[in-house]
Amino acid sequence: MSASGQTRTAIVTGASSGIGQTLAGHLLDRGFRVAGFARWRNVPPPARSGFEPVTVDLSDPGAIEPALQTVLAGFDQQLDLLVNAAGFGRFPPHRHLDPVVLASMVSVNLTAPMVLCGLCLPALEARQGRMVNIASVTARHLGKRGAAYAATKAGLLHFSRNLFEEVRKSGVSVSTLIPDLTATPFYDNLDFAPAPDPEASVDLQAMRQALDAILDAPRGTVIEEITLRPSRLLIEKRPASPKR
Ligand SMILES: NC(=O)c1ccc[n+]([C@@H]2O[C@H](COP(=O)([O-])OP(=O)(O)OC[C@H]3O[C@@H](n4cnc5c(N)ncnc54)[C@H](OP(=O)(O)O)[C@@H]3O)[C@@H](O)[C@H]2O)c1
DSSP: OOTTSOOOEEEEETTTSHHHHHHHHHHHHTTOEEEEEEOOOSSOOOOOTTEEEEEOOTTOHHHHHHHHHHHHHHTTTOOSEEEEOOOOOOOSOGGGSOHHHHHHHHIIIIIHHHHHHHHHHHHHHHTTOEEEEEOOGGGTSOOSSOHHHHHHHHHHHHHHHHHHHHHGGGTOEEEEEEEOOOOSGGGTTSSEEEOSSGGGSOOHHHHHHHHHHHHTSOTTOOOOEEEEOOSSOOEEEOOOOTTO
16 A cells, blocks of 8 residues: 555566566565466466556567557556566577577567656656666676677666656656566576575565565665676576577
């Protein structure tokens, strides 16, 4: 509930898996109504009270607005929170990155969050709401693989910082979660993953706590960025498969 006694509303992209699924579930636990954007290809949406699955392919920027308008109409054009968690990464040598896959990665990881932030602003302003974008430590650290993925995440972090400067006068906040290796299905089609050691992966409970810190910050204070890193760097190489 908000201070005014209204049920709080959230949109979470990437709600079908991993970090987005974790944060959507946590928001339901906190009493939010949640609209979960994803293609919902691999798992059925959870049948939880207050949860509304929205099937949308975020690689198609033109598909976003119609899906969003239906949700906002159901929320009476008022929104407390937008979490942009949908994303994927491909990490071959850059010369081998399929241009179609590259364009899709830019669309899902960068274009879709920017489109959603813009379209949601009026509804967020109505409730002095918050945006939370999920970037990555690759936005800051240089690596020998994944230059294009890192560019999408650096773009999202820079966008978030700039957008906050633009919208802060309206009472809307923009925060970025910056995770390092986190054991999720993100790695299902990759030839590496965090080693199966609890210290090699960010705990999803820490992700919930980071969201709580952003949401529960005293009014007037914005937690702009939270970086979450595993205590140890342990990466497991896997044999390449045709899907990877
Ligand atoms: N895991 C990590 O180590 C790590 C580290 C740093 C940052 N991140 C970032 O954290 C975010 C969440 O990743 P995750 O680890 O939770 O990965 P994940 O488990 O693979 O989840 C990715 C989510 O994105 C959605 N998605 C992907 N392509 C989509 C599309 N075209 N249209 C709509 N939804 C799409 C997926 O839903 P559907 O497949 O159902 O569409 C899924 O819900 C991503 O932005 C990722 O870049 C992850």
